[in-house]
Amino acid sequence: xxxxxxxxxxxxxxxxxxxxxxxxxxxxxxxxxxxxxxxxxxxxxxxxxxxxxxxxxxxxxxxxxxxxxxxxxxxxxxxxxxxxxxxxxxxxxxxxxxxxxxxxxxxxxxxxxxxxxxxxxxxxxxxx
Amino acid sequence: xxxxxxxxxxxxxxxxxxxxxxxxxxxxxxxxxxxxxxxxxxxxxxxxxxxxxxxxxxxxxxxxxxxxxxxxxxxxxxxxxxxxxxxxxxxxxxxxxxxxxxxxxxxxxxxxxxxxxxxxxxxxxxxx
Numbered sequence: 001x002x003x004x005x006x007x008x009x010x011x012x013x014x015x016x017x018x019x020x021x022x023x024x025x026x027x028x029x030x031x032x033x034x035x036x037x038x039x040x041x042x043x044x045x046x047x048x049x050x051x052x053x054x055x056x057x058x059x060x061x062x063x064x065x066x067x068x069x070x071x072x073x074x075x076x077x078x079x080x081x082x083x084x085x086x087x088x089x090x091x092x093x094x095x096x097x098x099x100x101x102x103x104x105x106x107x108x109x110x111x112x113x114x115x116x117x118x119x120x121x122x123x124x125x126x127x128x
Numbered sequence: 129x130x131x132x133x134x135x136x137x138x139x140x141x142x143x144x145x146x147x148x149x150x151x152x153x154x155x156x157x158x159x160x161x162x163x164x165x166x167x168x169x170x171x172x173x174x175x176x177x178x179x180x181x182x183x184x185x186x187x188x189x190x191x192x193x194x195x196x197x198x199x200x201x202x203x204x205x206x207x208x209x210x211x212x213x214x215x216x217x218x219x220x221x222x223x224x225x226x227x228x229x230x231x232x233x234x235x236x237x238x239x240x241x242x243x244x245x246x247x248x249x250x251x252x253x254x255x256x
């Protein structure tokens with residue numbers, strides 16, 4: 001029963017990192033964490049569900065923002081401790097800063113420099 | 129001094145996950161871990177250096193296999209706890225199984241199914 005869920009090597013907190021990659025552009029949108037229930041729900045519903053470490057509860061991606069992630073494919077790495085989701089990003093925004101993806105800073109001369117635009121003001125994405 | 133290294137939110141073991149993505153295809157090759165020294169060496173040398181959790185030492189990617197990763201770009205996510213390397217993968221093989229990348233299994237009807245070919249027999253990659 002659910003052998004595929006038990007193949008995953010959950011860490012000592014019962015979590016694994018999960019990468020969300022855009023299914024068309026190949027861009028890496030974000031990395032979040034999943035517990036067993038989050039992965040099972042993701043597979044069952046076809047929408048990305050993560051575990052919020054800060055809020056300590058399941059996080060249905062897009063539940064507040066509307067920026068859901070429709071899952072095209074779920075992959076597992078050779079060590080069985082990282083999940084890769086290929087997704088269609090609703091609204092074209094994955095990051096809570098209002099950017100397309102979370103990896104918007106790159107290292108330039110020993111400084112992290114933001115290189116990607118804010119598409120939408122987070123204040124208009126999230127209700128207070 | 130080295131403020132950029134201190135911007136990273138190292139976990140309670142002093143590590144963060146690091147994703148290696150092919151700079152041309154956008155394919156996600158692997159995920160490994162870095163400590164502060166590994167990230168500093170990666171930035172300084174332009175070659176990916178990770179921290180091996182199993183061997184508990186720095187792991188200069190390709191030191192045995194020759195499959196080094198030349199770094200094109202280093203990125204940090206919004207939470208400052210995941211690193212993204214854009215790399216040129218020497219030999220076209222990142223995975224210790226002899227495949228191009230580590231995410232070679234995908235979920236199909238509640239089973240993890242390997243979908244990518246072994247390019248080179250690991251026995252011929254690694255000296256015993």
